[in-house]
Amino acid sequence: MRRDPATERQVQAADPANSTWLSANAGSGKTRVLTDRVARLLLNRVPPERILCLTYTKAAASEMQNRLFRRLGDWAMLGDADLRNALRRLGQDGPIEAPMLREARRLFARAIETPGGLKIQTIHSFCAALLRRFPLEAGVSPQFVEMDDRAARRLRAEIVEEMADGADAAAFAALARFHVGDDLDGLTAEIGQHRHGFPVRPDAEAIWRQFGLAPGTDAACVLRGVVTGDEPELMARVLPVLQAGTKTDAKAAALLGGLDFGRPSLGLLEALEGPFLYGAKTSAAEPFSAKVGAFPTKATRAALGPALARLDALMERVAEGRRQRLALAAAERTLALHRFAAAFLPRYDRRKLERGWLDFDDLILKARALLTDPGVAQWVLFRLDGGLDHILVDEAQDTSPAQWDVIERLAEEFTAGAGARADVERTIFVVGDKKQSIYSFQGADPDGFDRMKDLFRTRLQGIDRALVELPLEYSFRSSPAILGVVDQTFPEGARQGLGREMLHRAFHDDLPGRVELWPVVEPAGPGEEGHWADPVDTPSERHHSVTLARRVAGAIRAMIDDGATIAKKVEGGGLRRRPVHEGDVLILVQRRSDLFHEIIRACKAQGLEVAGADRLKIGGELAVRDLTALLSFLALPEDDLSLACALRSPLFGWDEAALYRLAAKRSGAHLWQVLRHADWAGTETKAALDDLARHADFLRPYEVLERILTRHDGRRRLIARLGEEAEDGIDALLAQALSYERLEVPSLTGFLAWIESDEVEIKRQLDSAGDRLRVMTVHGAKGLEAPIVILPDTAQRDVRIRDQLLPLPAGGMAWTAPADARPDLLAAAHEARVRREEEERQRLLYVAMTRAEQWLIVAAAGNLAKDGSDWYSRVARGLESLGDAYAFGFGTGLRYETGDWSGAAETPPAPPAPVATALPDWARREAPARDRESPPLTPSDLGGAKALPGEGEQTDAEAAKARGTWMHLLLEHLPGTPVPKREALAHTLLSACDPPAPANAIAALLAEAQELIAHPSLAEVFAPGTLAEVPFAAEIMGRPVRGAIDRLIVTPERVCAVDFKTNRLVPSDPGDVPEGLLRQVGAYAAALAQIFPGRRVETAILWTRTADLMPIPESLGRAALGRLPAP
Incomplete structure (x- = not known):
């Protein structure tokens, strides 16, 4: 099968026969390669549980798993010809016979049924699972809980105070x-x-x-x-x-x-x-x-x-x-x-x-310690060695040294000792891109990517195997124009931190592309910063960040209103143009500064659909503030300000006039008192507040919030006024309420103090924002893409090292100091840290530029760096040899474009018209009434006498029933309990049951039970492996019957049901057994015959008074069932 060079390279990289180290450019399809490799491993009959795929984020793990299951599910449904084509595209070049097709169709079921599921997870998730599997060896609680940031802060504060x-x-x-x-x-x-x-x-x-x-x-x-x-x-x-x-x-x-x-x-x-x-x-x-x-x-x-x-x-x-x-x-x-x-x-x-807490770093460090501890490491690796044959690592450039240690120890068995077995091909697959390592604040070590490559190459050479090193140069995302500017922005000699080699090729070489460099918005001069009475934390209307934000929002509005189009690849080749919408635009900034918030504000002012910020502070969300205002009132009804805020919120929807009428002339009375007696205020508000006030003292904070949001329609009202993005804040507040209740004794006032004592920030997932515009940081955009990307935050940004601790060259940590107070050692360590930060800034720019598919816009506001190290100057130097001067509506800049941008939007082919079909007759007929099923019976409901004549005269019925319950409990639980512990267990069981056994009766009951358990003739009944109180369900003579068998003996040849009876009068012959008891054991025999076909079924009654085990012939039970009256 002929393949283009880009696809051929992907097929080579996904070959499961080789250990492979893959350097993948942005947009080169590495997720597809990972998915293909796992699929090919499964196709080669590798058990799913022997594959471990480690990703960097949970979103990446979920995406890869979804892709894999989608593909395997498709295979299960494809016809032979289509399945053969799919396998050839995957890289299966040899003959594809019927057995391989059958195997491919079974893979979906195999993957679904794998115990614990496919191991496609983050390294933190893997380490957590490893620690839960070996808690004793790792020295952690088997039920450990992963700490969140708030819990960690509170714990650190407690310790410092102590x-x-x-x-x-x-x-x-x-x-x-x-x-x-x-x-x-x-x-x-x-x-x-x-x-x-x-x-x-x-x-x-x-x-x-x-x-x-x-x-x-x-x-x-x-x-x-x-x-x-x-x-x-x-x-x-x-x-x-x-x-x-x-x-x-x-x-x-x-x-x-x-x-x-x-x-x-x-x-x-x-x-x-x-x-x-x-x-x-x-x-x-x-x-x-x-x-x-x-x-x-x-x-x-x-x-x-x-x-x-x-x-x-x-x-x-x-x-x-x-x-x-x-x-x-x-x-x-x-x-x-x-x-x-x-x-x-x-x-x-x-x-x-x-x-029983572990923080985020503990998961990695304790897993590393577990795998390197001489006392237990070999045992742990031995247990894992039988379960792992293939390790795949995604986003390797962002892996920390400690994480590499874990991976190294796992893979070490592949090349050492018995682990390097010749009968099984064991491989390591690593994919990453040093140019995209941007998470140093989380411990990412881009240099480790090359260091570990050398290590694995050496180890594989030691067992005469090769490490295949491949680059993925083709981008399936970006147009030639985008990639050309990227290459020019980072020319040879100016790639500090990006690696020595960098070559990009566009797979879609006919895809139109455009790069624009807007003129810089000059910094606001004296007198332009606004009036002296303006809030100090609000930029002036003439501030340069406000000007640029409005310029960006206006440009997006114009794209949509003027009918600007972008080209999309269509199935079968070719391009089709379609109009631009808000969801095509991704705005990326370096940090959440004033510019970030001004852009969101300006876009909303233009009527654009905005997904909101990628991170939000819970306490700053309007919906959360409205809810906490209402909670504050419920905690203290005299809090007039909180009640006023709640009334003005969407929860109640009052306007200023209504609130003024309520509050203006109240003569010192509290607002709640006035509201309760205000006939004009309406009943809905008062009824809701009355209901909440009555329940606030008796419900947990989460339950109060749920009552507001659900019973009183608060969620719908807030979202209707504030938009869908308010839902994230609402859900985060509910999650915080649950977290608070797990850690503290819950109370409304306690929760309010708890939520206000810490600034909780949550991350919103904007990767699937639909048709809404996204504004986010470059770090948050890793792995995302968009047809149009705007970079407005490219002006000068000084490198500021906020770390208080610095690593020293010889090891250990030092406390940093101001610039004029640093000795040579600290100055060198600080300069090295600054240099690493500057290199990461370059990589961050690379990531930002390569998110764009067709149209990249670079803008800046404020000052540029004098040495040209800012992003804007870098892009300008790269664009000046490619672009031409272009007059934008707000000044002259540069534009470089390739392909045809003049085409109008094409109307996609209309879907086929639905074919009108007549409804069948049954659709118009009323469904027949369904027969009501009779409730299932229990064996004791089958009727007949349960005791011999005369026993009722000697025994109180309720007392006899209670004694039977107590004896059944003892015979159920005592056989598997060590003898010294039986007395304590008997007292616990009989004192807690309903009705409880009298203290003076427990000793006699225990003695009788112990005698039965120890009786030689009953050894088989109470032997280890027999089952107690076994539930069953079956249809017997057309009736559903459910019950529980007191004791069940199961062997390969026979099953035997033993029923315990505490009757005072014991029959001497099975033929004298009361009718009701025969029907019970007959029901057991009939059910067991259905459940265990092919085995001999036996039944017996154990008379506890005499320790007599009486076998009941099958014919007696069957005959008793036959005498049942018709239903």
């Missing part, structure tokens, strides 16, 4: 001495995130050495290296000369003259650095180096004579002293940090263990 007043108060006080600001939770969160960088016992000497200090160095040591004792005499010589010099010299003299060299301190040293050292931004020498040859001024230096050499030496000592001073301060801060972490982390881990 430390401040407890045994670790010294460690906390040392940290507090250096901590500046109020983000202590951020610091503790980073400590938890980088827990591997903190030793159990902090080593002060090692920290001192890392910072270039001799162990034991303190402030006195630093000062002794700078102040030698002759400085007062030197200053006495130098100061008069400086005072007679230039203004600069005189100023320095005034500063030096105010210093006390007789009492040296670090403050003295810091003061000397001003006149003696260069600053941070000097171009004359190294920053903070001594001003030897530059201070004092030339003429003054000549006047100093021999003192000049001594002054130069002092300046050199001050420069070295500054280096040591900063290193000492950083070392002391880092030591305080490590000592705090050494106390905090064990508490944090212990508290999580006590509560």
Whole structure:
């Protein structure tokens, strides 16, 4: 079968016979390759449970699983010819015979019926499942709960508060001495995130050495290296000369003259650095180096004579002293940090263990520890080794080092020892793209992609197998114009962080494409920022971000109103143009700044259908604020403001006039009191509030919210006024209510305090926004695409490292410091972090540009970077050799386009007209009345006497029935219980049943039951493996019968039902057994004959009074059933 080069490369990559390392460009169809590879593995009869596919997100796992099941489901229904074609497209080039077709059709059922389902999951989900499978070995609770961010914050805060007043108060006080600001939770969160960088016992000497200090160095040591004792005499010589010099010299003299060299301190040293050292931004020498040859001024230096050499030496000592001073301060801060972490982390881990909690990082770290622990790793891998033959890893460029460790340990068995068995082909498949690694804040390590490739190549070579390395260069998404500009934006030599090689090819080379670079909206000047009385957090109407937002919204409105079209591929080849709608547009920003919110506001003002923000803060959502206002009133009816807010909300829909009429002249009465007596206010509002007020004290917060939303139609009212996007906030509030009830004793006031104490943010899924415009960050758009992509946030953006902790080259973590207080070690670590951030910014731009299918618009507002490092300047440099000047309605920019953009929208072919068919006669006839089924009977309902004549005269019927219940309970539960525990169990069972057994009767009942269980003739009845209280259902003589068999013995040849009877009078012969009892055992025999066809059926009655096991001949039971009266 002939294939185009792009499809052929995909088929090669999906070949399950090879271990493959795949580098996939954006839009190159890697999800299809993954799905194809799994399908081909299944087609090669690999058991589904032996395949593990690890994805980066739950959405990606769900998408891949849906695609796979859709394909396997299609195969199950295709005819032979179509199925053969489908398998050939998949890459099955050999003969396709009937057995292979049958196997392909069975795959859907096999995949569905796999215990636990196909293992297509995120690595966190896999690690969670691994820990639940081996909880004892991993040291976790089998019922552990994954913590959310709120629970983690609260737990960290609790521990810090305990430390401040407890045994670790010294460690906390040392940290507090250096901590500046109020983000202590951020610091503790980073400590938890980088827990591997903190030793159990902090080593002060090692920290001192890392910072270039001799162990034991303190402030006195630093000062002794700078102040030698002759400085007062030197200053006495130098100061008069400086005072007679230039203004600069005189100023320095005034500063030096105010210093006390007789009492040296670090403050003295810091003061000397001003006149003696260069600053941070000097171009004359190294920053903070001594001003030897530059201070004092030339003429003054000549006047100093021999003192000049001594002054130069002092300046050199001050420069070295500054280096040591900063290193000492950083070392002391880092030591305080490590000592705090050494106390905090064990508490944090212990508290999580006590509560059965694991945080997000714990899942990976504990799974890694489980797979690397010498004591249990081999056992765990042995258990897994029998269950995994093929590992597939998606989005490998975003995998963290700890995650790679887990994958490495899983795959290590493929190439080592008995795991590298020749009779089974075991493969590793990894797909990723270093150019799209944008999640460093979640631990992503793009360099690990190449490092792990080298590792797996070496291991496979060790067993004479190859690692096939393939690139996917063709893009099935973007047009040639888009890809051409991408290549020009990142030319060779300007690809820091993107890799050495980058080649893009468009699969749809005839797809029209367009790239536009709009003119920059200049920053607002003085007087354009708005009136001084405007809110400080609201941009002015003339602010550049507002101008650009309106420009973007106006352009989208114009596209739709002017009938702009885009081309879409149609089945069978060719293009068809269709009009642009809002769902075609994806607006991507770097961060959720003012521009982000202004764009959403401007688009709504233009009447565009907007999906809303990709993340929302629950507390800021209007629907949530309306609901919490109503909850606040219900918690405190005297809260007039909350009631007023609720009345004005869509929940009740009052207008200002009605609220004013209610509140204006109430003479100090509360609003609720006035409302209850206001006849004009209407009954619906008062009835709803009355109902909620009556139930608020007795319902949980979730139940109150559900009552508002469902019983009183609150959900429909809120969505009707606020739009469908309000539903996300409503659902998030309900989820928070459930979370609160799991963690706290529920109360309405407690929930309100809980929801207001933390700013909860949720992520909205906008990948399927339908016909609505999407506005989101580039990070949130990973994996998405759109015909039209707009990048408005491309102006200058300074790199700001918000991390409080920095990794050191030799290992461990250090506490960062302000720029002017960083020693060389911290400065180098910070520069490395900035460099990595700048490289990720480049990759982020690549991801943003490659979301576009046909039309890419780049715009900017504000200042551009002077060095041209901003996104706008980068794209401009790439576009200038391709595009032409173009006059937009708001200025001149650049446009580059390929293909035909002049065509009008084509009307798609109309669907075939429905064929009118006459309704069959039965559709117009009334359905016949359905016969009412009689309720099922129990064996005891079959009638007949249950006791021998005369027993009723000797026994109270209710007491006999209760005694039978108690004995049945004991004979059901005691046989499988160890003898020493039977007495306690008997008391528990008989005291809790209905009716409870008297305390003085329990001992006798227990003795009788124990005697029966131990009786030699009854050994088979109570033997291990026999079944107690076995439910059954069957149709017997045309009647449904349901019941439970007291004891059932099942062997390959026979089944035997034993019925326990506690009658006082016991018959001596089966023929004397009362009719009702014969019918019961007859029913058991008839049911068992249906349930166990081919086996011999036996029945017996165990008379507990005499320990007599009486077999009942099958003929007696059948005859008793035959005497049943007709129904």
